[in-house]
Amino acid sequence: MTAKLASATEGVVPRTFAVLETLTRSPEPMRLSALTLRLGLQKSTVHRILAGLIVLGYVQQNTETGCYSATLKLWELGANVITExxxxxxxxxxxxxxxxxxxxxxxxxxxxxxxxxxxxxxxxxxxxxxxxxxxxxxxxxxxxxxxxxxxxxxxxxxxxxxxxxxxxxxxxxxxxxxxxxxxxxxxxxxxxxxxxxxxxxxxxxxxxxxxxxxxxxxxxxxxxxxxxxxxxxxxxxxxxxxxxxxxxxxxx
Amino acid sequence: MTAKLASATEGVVPRTFAVLETLTRSPEPMRLSALTLRLGLQKSTVHRILAGLIVLGYVQQNTETGCYSATLKLWELGANVITExxxxxxxxxxxxxxxxxxxxxxxxxxxxxxxxxxxxxxxxxxxxxxxxxxxxxxxxxxxxxxxxxxxxxxxxxxxxxxxxxxxxxxxxxxxxxxxxxxxxxxxxxxxxxxxxxxxxxxxxxxxxxxxxxxxxxxxxxxxxxxxxxxxxxxxxxxxxxxxxxxxxxxxx
DNA sequence: AACGTCGTTCCGCCTGGCGGAACATAGATC
DNA sequence: GATCTATGTTCCGCCAGGCGGAACGACGTT
Known part of the structure; x- marks a missing residue:
């Protein structure tokens, strides 16, 4: 049952934010493999999360290179916090x-x-x-x-x-x-x-x-x-x- | 089975972002009930999502009023997008x-x-x-x-x-x-x-x-x-x- | 004291996330 | 051109974890 430790790494939501954090920290768009490597997650898991984020509009995928990057929608989300x-x-x-x-x-x-x-x-x-x-x-x-x-x-x-x-x-x-x-x-x-x-x-x-x-x-x-x-x-x-x-x- | 329509409203992740979006759009911190009302979700659902976001550091709760608001961590996340x-x-x-x-x-x-x-x-x-x-x-x-x-x-x-x-x-x-x-x-x-x-x-x-x-x-x-x-x-x-x-x- | 409202916790049901594996595609190497 | 490796994508059975109804507790109001 892997104990109850799980400070904040298990479940979709923490992982989704982990993906976004590494994506935004990276100066340039990242490959799927680079993300899985850094996050220590399964390929399919990261891929599924990214697919969800694309539907939501927070991530985009370069059609040529296949690289993923965060969109301005994520920036908009945060921008409202600071103006207040x-x-x-x-x-x-x-x-x-x-x-x-x-x-x-x-x-x-x-x-x-x-x-x-x-x-x-x-x-x-x-x-x-x-x-x-x-x-x-x-x-x-x-x-x-x-x-x-x-x-x-x-x-x-x-x-x-x-x-x-x-x-x-x-x-x-x-x-x-x-x-x-x-x-x-x-x-x-x-x-x-x-x-x-x-x-x-x-x-x-x-x-x-x-x-x-x-x-x-x-x-x-x-x-x-x-x-x-x-x-x-x-x-x-x-x-x-x-x-x-x-x-x-x-x-x- | 509610069909496969679910353009982007079902599942934790879309709902989590819906919570963040309404939270950041609001000029002032929001009560739980106001969030559930606007999102059309169950109290317990919103509460669970908020609890997760607090653990992750993206949301904070005013200890006196109980109101929830997005933190600067969310802003940091987006800020990196724009600088690139x-x-x-x-x-x-x-x-x-x-x-x-x-x-x-x-x-x-x-x-x-x-x-x-x-x-x-x-x-x-x-x-x-x-x-x-x-x-x-x-x-x-x-x-x-x-x-x-x-x-x-x-x-x-x-x-x-x-x-x-x-x-x-x-x-x-x-x-x-x-x-x-x-x-x-x-x-x-x-x-x-x-x-x-x-x-x-x-x-x-x-x-x-x-x-x-x-x-x-x-x-x-x-x-x-x-x-x-x-x-x-x-x-x-x-x-x-x-x-x-x-x-x-x-x-x- | 009874009521209404709000936030929080609990719990059984079952959906939807999980990851291993298979499949697909593209370069690289010989 | 064939083989190999690394990568991205899809599939699927299992079951953890999300789901929401309901109960609980804490205030405030009339």
Whole structure:
């Protein structure tokens, strides 16, 4: 009877979502065999699930290559969730204004487990090799936004420990150093990081009245573009933006 | 045996997506009873499906009210689809530039059945009551973007007929008038509409080499803000943007 | 206290999902 | 061209798991 463990792998529905998750994670359309391999399921099972998803319109199959990919209908489904999200709604105007006055790329992130989730982004008109994308996750301690949030989180140490343990390249996270850094973040009100080489990020938390950070706004720019004065200007704008947004969010 | 008709309503998976669709369409979290009512399903069935979705992390239940809502995990799932979308990727830079030079809100739409689907939007720094949202659909003939696409679509007449039949307020679509208008759109290269009162939209198609429109870019602004010269400037920028984008897309 | 409404749990029936295997098709290798 | 391998699709008997009616429990209302 295979016990009752089955945390969430048995049954059509969990498998259907597993299919969709691997399909959407893949940059390009996937072959049936690749899916079965990754999911560890039977060919016929995956095929049946895909057939169902095609009928529903959430998956399409390239008639030439036979490869499967998720359709925009899946995107539509999710898009409605975010438009109703209170923080994203509240932040929109502030992000836009901050983008305008700094001229750099600004993003809105929230915490999602030990990661940081990019909710929104307004890119700089000036060129920047900035590849984080809306909807993607990054381990919180590696980013400015994540550190801004963790600085005010009760379980920050646990997050650092788990993240350090899970990272491939251990050099990317020095727990002691980041712990000290979080203290600084609390003092001065903003965090810094260079998650991507050549790109510096500054971030400040959106504080709720419970004194923990609901989200963070970050400004990213190529390292060579920000000198000392530019840095000061960015931080000033960033802090005032977050302060006024917190005021508004607090009223909700 | 209830016959083999079951186009897509029987079985857990179709029902699961039906639940998610109604949940995401609703502006606020829904009660179980509201869901069962709208879906025409058994209480226990909906409840079981919701329980499964909660385990998977796609739905959350407010512990106080008991109301159910979709989570950001569902949004993440869909977000990956759009970042890989070729047209959206190609358009990003052009949209940004067009937004900058016109100073108005620009959007990217594609055709989805008889509707137009908003893929991306870059809002004007100037205030505008502009409520169409990314991921939402609008009947194609009512919008500038839709008309720009239909003007080059073989089945435009069929779309007009179906849309006219399905609209609540019949006055919103005059088939004969729009048919004539599409002819004009082909001649001058752009379409106009006022889908929302007080907001005028201009749109031009992104033409592929098959001489049908893959997508359209539109510029929207409050009617009182655009005088005759502003209008001419917007249209000039719009047309040149679409032309250069078509050139790039054609190379893909 | 009795009623109505809602969410949750239980359980027997039986449908529809399951996976092994057969079939089909297309390249690759000799 | 024949054989082989890897892939996608279809078939089918078995039975797990989904199904919905009904009972239960928790609130709120009159």
């Amino acid at each position: 999200h209170p923080i994203k709604r509240a932040a929109s105007g502030f992000l836009q204004e901050l983008q305008r006055v700094t001229g750099e790329t600004v993003s809105l992130v929230i915490r999602a487990g030990d990661d940081v989730l990019y909710l929104d982004k307004m890119i700089s008109p000036r060129p920047i090799r900035f590849t984080t994308r809306i909807g993607s996750r990054v381990p919180a301690p590696l980013t400015a936004g994540g550190k801004a949030i963790l600085a005010h989180a009760a379980d920050a140490q646990a997050v650092l420990a788990r993240t350090a343990a899970s990272l491939r390249d251990k050099r990317r996270l020095d727990v002691a150093a980041v712990t000290a850094e979080l203290e600084q973040v609390r003092e001065r009100g903003y965090a810094m990081a260079s998650y991507q080489p050549g790109v510096v990020g500054f971030a400040a938390p959106i504080m709720t009245r419970e004194s923990d950070a609901a989200a963070a706004i970050s400004v990213s720019a190529p390292a060579e573009r920000v000198d000392e004065t530019g840095r000061a200007a960015i931080i000033e704008h960033l802090l005032s933006t977050c302060a006024s947004m917190a005021e508004q969010v607090g009223r909700l | 979308h070729p047209i959206k990727r190609a358009a990003s830079g052009f949209l940004q530039e067009l937004q900058r030079v016109t100073g108005e809100t620009v959007s990217l739409v594609i055709r989805a059945g008889d509707d137009v689907l908003y893929l991306d939007k870059m809002i004007s720094p100037r205030p505008i009551r502009f409520t169409t949202r990314i991921g939402s659909r609008v009947p194609a003939p009512l919008t500038a973007g839709g008309k720009a696409i239909l003007a080059h679509a073989a089945d435009a007449q069929a779309v007009l007929a179906r849309t006219a039949a399905s609209l609540r307020d019949k006055r919103r679509l005059d088939v004969a008038a729009v048919t004539a208008e599409l002819e004009q759109v082909r001649e001058r290269g752009y379409a106009m509409a006022s889908y929302q009162p007080g907001v005028v939209g201009f749109a031009a198609p992104i033409m592929t080499r098959e001489s049908d429109a893959a997508a359209a870019i539109s510029v929207s602004a409050p009617a009182e803000r655009v005088d005759e010269t502003g209008r001419a400037a917007i249209i000039e920028h719009l047309l040149s943007t679409c032309a250069s984008m078509a050139e790039q897309v054609g190379r893909l």
